[in-house]
Amino acid sequence: DWNMTFGDVGGALVSTPEDLARFATALFGGRLLPMAQLAEMRRTVAADPDRLWPGARYGLGVITTPLSCGGAWWGHAGTVPGGHRALVAVGPGGRSVAVALNEIPATLQAELDFLDVVDKAFCDEGSPNGRTTA
Known part of the structure; x- marks a missing residue:
């Protein structure tokens, strides 16, 4: 158990990987925000290489990264010190x-x-269809 109150409001969030997948699917599926607001979130700039990985781009609270099989994924990552x-x-x-x-x-x-x-998980042919958690 960790006391995450150092993270202010974000420290009060308790989620499972399944919760996060459900939220992200709803967000990027257009079920949480009007399309204009989602489009604004998806306007990206190259990410600071000291903060994210090579190829990552950052929007308003979201990250996009190219896939080896074409296309890209959208989402977010986080680290607790x-x-x-x-x-x-x-x-x-x-x-x-x-x-x-x-x-x-x-x-x-x-x-x-x-x-x-x-x-x-996105590109291997043997990956199952539907939601995947690891």
Whole structure:
């Protein structure tokens, strides 16, 4: 158990990977905001390479990253200092992936391996259809 109040309002949020996948699918599926507001969120700029991974672009609270099989995923990632790493993404066709780690990747290679899990969930032919959580 962690006291996350240092995160202010965000520290009060308690979610499971399934909750995050459901939320992201609804957001990017256009069920939570008017389309004009969602389009504004999706206007991106190149992400700071010291804060996100290569190829990432950042919008209003959302991240997009190209997929190795074409297209891109949209979502968000977060890190708790000294704690864990989580990412939720929605790919082409509305499929969602949520990944949570109990340790922050310590190297760029570890971060890229973490992102490769997301890429494989969307791009591998053997991946099941529908929502995937890891």
